[in-house]
Amino acid sequence: MEEMEGPEIKKIARFSSCRGVAFEINPNRINPFAIGSPPKQERIGTWLRLPWTRTSSFKVHSNATISSRSRSSSHFCDIDIDFYDDDDEVEFLAEVEDIEKQEKGNGVKVQKFQPKTDPPSSSRLFIIMLDQGLTVYKQLFLFCLTLNLVALALSAAGHFQYGRKRAALFSIGNILALTLCRSEAALRVVFWFVVKTIGRPFVPLRLKTAATSFLQSIGGIHSGCGVSCIAWLVYSLVLTLKNKDETPVEIIGVAFTILSLILLSTFAAFPLVRHLHHNLFERTHRFAGWMALMLLWLFIILTISYEPSTQSYDLTMTKLVKKQECWFTLAITFLIIIPWLTIRKVPVHVSTPSSHASIIKFEGGVQAGLLGRISPSPLSEWHAFGIISDGNKEHMMLAGAVGDFTKSLITTPPKHLYVRTMHFAGLPYLVNLYQRVLLVATGSGVCVFLSFLLQQPRKVDVFLIWVAKDIELNFGKEMKEMLSKYSKEKVVVHDTAICGRPNVAEMSVEGAIRWNAEVVIVTSNPEGSRNVLRACKRANIPAFGPIWDS
Structure with a gap:
């Protein structure tokens, strides 16, 4: 499989960085996936290889081409904290113009880019x-x-x-x-x-x-x-x-x-x-x-x-x-x-792969699908996280910096935290009910699923679609290595900083059909989960996602 050339990669990365999310520029209107006008690559069906954060290749979905401009991410599981910048907007439009001129010079007919106004999105409430x-x-x-x-x-x-x-x-x-x-x-x-x-x-x-x-x-x-x-x-x-x-x-x-x-x-x-x-x-x-x-x-x-x-x-x-x-x-x-x-006070090791997330490590393996609670002060507050574990010596939690507590894990990493040693079951645990399951996650929401990929023997055949931004930059090499241990034919990783923002709902339906999944389980924000569930319902595919009172 051919790799993208260096200059082409940089160009994609540049016009994918505006407003903290990716933009997708394509001359046709067929499917809302991937980047338009891509460099020449070797295709196999509708799947191709793209670089993992500009360093190595990993399988991503790229069934290309629609002219679109992504809006700012609303997924609570996404790590997207960039803000709107007029200079970024000018740079983005200038690059679009350069690309159009270049394509016209090559005799390619190009539709003029028209910025879209984002449709009003529903509030979480x-x-x-x-x-x-x-x-x-x-x-x-x-x-x-x-x-x-x-x-x-x-x-x-x-x-x-x-x-x-x-x-x-x-x-x-x-x-x-x-x-x-x-x-x-x-x-x-x-x-x-x-x-x-x-x-x-x-x-x-x-x-x-x-x-x-x-x-x-x-x-x-x-x-x-x-x-x-x-x-x-x-x-x-x-x-x-x-x-x-x-x-x-x-x-x-x-x-x-x-x-x-x-x-x-x-x-x-x-x-x-x-x-x-x-x-x-x-x-x-x-x-x-x-x-x-x-x-x-x-x-x-x-x-x-x-x-x-x-x-x-x-x-x-x-x-x-x-x-x-x-x-x-x-x-x-x-x-x-x-x-x-x-409740126990236990030693922890907190690493910070980026300023947007922290990884908290504990001793002891944990069964796949379980969740845990941690607290800096037991009588004051408790925070629930998905658990990542290979089932052997240790387990960990991935915490996106979205609140005071999760931000403090990055700025002042604790040496000890209070935990409830009795972990609890939720929707991820019910993956064990099925034989073939498609797991769909955005951003840090992937942590509730990773144990199913890591633990052996596997009673459930699981497939994963993960959509996030700047994966290696935000989540670190350790997360990448965890995924690399699982079959590449069963994992789709979509880095929005490289590939643009996809239609996750359509990706989920196509993935469920491709892998013949019995059920789809998604972890995203209320709007993102709702879109996936609705798309699956229209396709007569059973699907479940977190509810507000999960």
Whole structure:
């Protein structure tokens, strides 16, 4: 395969650097891939070799040619931090003019370049709330909420006496359900069980994709039970206030405080607040939840031990163990405590391949598909990352510099970090359900998939499409070497600094068809993931990507 000549490479790199993303200049309008007017190369079908960050060759998709101008990257997984510069724009237009003159001199008919105005893109919040349709997440939310509201309405109408008498129990039951749906220990067991039972070749693909949709969207049950818990607690308080002479004021006060804390936690979890003020959401959710749990124990002890006939308290262990409320609350407490028992302060080695990303290394191998949490201060904040591991002596995390914590890893690399030694399962773990999977990633999102390429033996045949900018410059040689160990026929790396910005959605569909993949799994921002999922849906290819409440 022929390599590009040095001057040609430089020209491509120069006109690919404007505004921090690549531009694609082509005289025809066939396909939105690759660079136009490329130097002569040896083709094999629609696949060709291009230089890896100007030093070596690697397989990239280049099924060329459309005149287009890429807009600034919106992918949170992309490492794209250059800003608009008028001088860059002038340089870009001048180079386009030079290329056109050169081609005209060679007798090539060239269309005049017309800069396009970028279409308005949807905001992350709009995509989250309105632009994803009736997702499985929303269906689970509505199902849980409807089920509870029907039971509540029947209780209020006098047709469900058990609900009327035990309204507080239904509220606590919803808290238990929502805690289970967020318990990393419980979900790790559930994910493992699902993979072991239906992750076999003879199980129908439809069942596997249904299980993936459900497990990925289980947060809908969490949210639905959260709102239902509030409804039952309000109902319980209304009934109590109707008979306030039979209930001491301290019990009513504790119940009102619990309701206030749960309301505060719910409002903090609303997408608008969570999206704009994530640290506020995380701390409010944690500390308000802990306080509500402590007050719940106090509420149970007071209500069980109170004797209306004597208007006094008489607490015995026999009374406690006979009440369902006590056992539900005990289960809630156990589930909340488990992850905190696994916290350890461990030594880490942080390397910085660029000013845009850091690689954090830990001791010990980790199974492919698992994710981990790290923190500089356990009570303050936790950050989840995909884990890269060959399954043997060590594992690592790739952190793009997008927030205060991830930037501090580059400016002041720590020697120790707090970790939760119990890693948790998410969408990447469900790759193990299938036999042939196409993995699509942009920027640092590739880290959740690399373990599947590195670990032996492989139970799943995986294929990878990775789109990022200046790969060796931003991610370092180590990442390049990891990919070089995997079959070149199963990896497509598209460096936007060299090849221009591609249509990732169309690349995903073509890749899935080419490799006969059962399913496509993508890690990108909400808009990028949505585009890939829609394209795959139109092509009748099962596809999954991260949701806002993954």
